[in-house]
Amino acid sequence: MEAITNLSVRMVQRYLPSAFVLAVILTAIVFVLGMTVSGQSPVAMAGYWGDGFSKLFKFGMQMVLVLLTGYVLALTPAVQSMLTGLTRHTSTPRQALVLTIVVSFVCYYLNWGFGMVAGAILAREMGRRVAVHFPLIVAAAYGGELVRGPSSSIPLVIATPDHFMEDAIGIVPVSETLYSGWNIALTITLLVLLVIFFLLQKQPERIVRLDDSGDDRPDTQADATAGHSPAERIENSRWPTLFLGLLAAAYLIAQVVNQGFSINLNTIILIFLALGLILHRNSVAYLKATEKAVTAARGIIVQFPLYAGIAGMMTNSGLVTQFSEAIIAIATPGSFPLLTFLSAGLVNFFIPSGGGQWAIQGPIMMEAAAALGADPAQTIMAFTWGDGWTNQIQPFxxxxxxxxxxxxxxxxxxxxxxxxxxxxxxxxxxxxLLAAFG
Known part of the structure; x- marks a missing residue:
């Protein structure tokens, strides 16, 4: 295992281009496939790309805000103290890996947006405190991203009355999908395997440490210019950020009282925003932390529209439909969930958006499942797991x-x-096993 992993690491470091260049390469591949496989003209493919380019603007902004508000919250003195307490008794790389994996996995299970920020921040804190190979612990923090938990949109949609496919497959309750015995067992198995896999990795002789300049520590010193003018006194006052933070908190409490507790991206953003505003000492400190967080979001800002363009080409050229129909042609009732998992994983590499992929590919696969007599709950979860599986090698x-x-x-x-x-x-x-033993 160690030899295989070392080979993989060397190959990736040598041949994998940057995430931006990879997005451009995937764009070119889909562009060519659209012409050669689907018979589209270059002008048509360019049009499909342009039509799709803006489709993820809203989602991209949500992702920027999840990262920004989460990062700013992590730079508050209170959260830094909590991280210090969490990592205080962690002194070896193995301890750091296990704690990072378990905490990140649980956070991803509860909500992928929360897990993404929490895992990154915890890995960074471990890298600061423990002599661990930093890329290894960051990879360990990301490994749990594939888990499908209560925030998985596809099983939740199918369990909701009046969903867009109800006439074809009916309502499939989450007790048969997310909370089925086999799915819970699979989730626990993946956590155990993830811990074992990373514990088997040997630290390289020359480890890469966190490049820690200390500039992401919260600024707890008083501003030297505070009090020199009314404007400066207001900027360094506690009340502007406290008022705005309490306003956001009041809205969240009212939402819970009126509609019940429900986590989505907008909820996470507001929670992070409220806590960050309340826990930073003033607007100057909050904006200094925001400036640091914006730099971390640059990849999302540039690359999300590129993948929206890829999705536009995949969808409008008919490539997704052709690929799905080719899978259906070789499927049997027993093999269909497995083939659904593999096909969803492959398409996800080009359309890394669960909701968008389900809207395109989901109806085709579920209609085929009904025609073949395949288990609908297993097919839904196969698609859901496939959608998360290849996220492991998709930099998006x-x-x-x-x-x-x-x-x-x-x-x-x-x-x-x-x-x-x-x-x-x-x-x-x-x-x-499900196909063999039902």
């Missing part, structure tokens, strides 16, 4: 974590490529 979803960690995709993808194979075997094996 790693961008927020990499931004906080200050690393590039090639620093962690060697480890994650091997983890992709291990986790894929576990997930595929589960669907094979």
């Amino acid at each position: 979803w790693a961008l927020p974590l990499l931004g906080v960690a200050g690393l590039s995709a090639r620093d962690i993808m060697g480890y994650l490529l091997v983890w992709l194979l291990i986790s894929g075997a576990a997930i595929a094996g589960t669907f094979m």
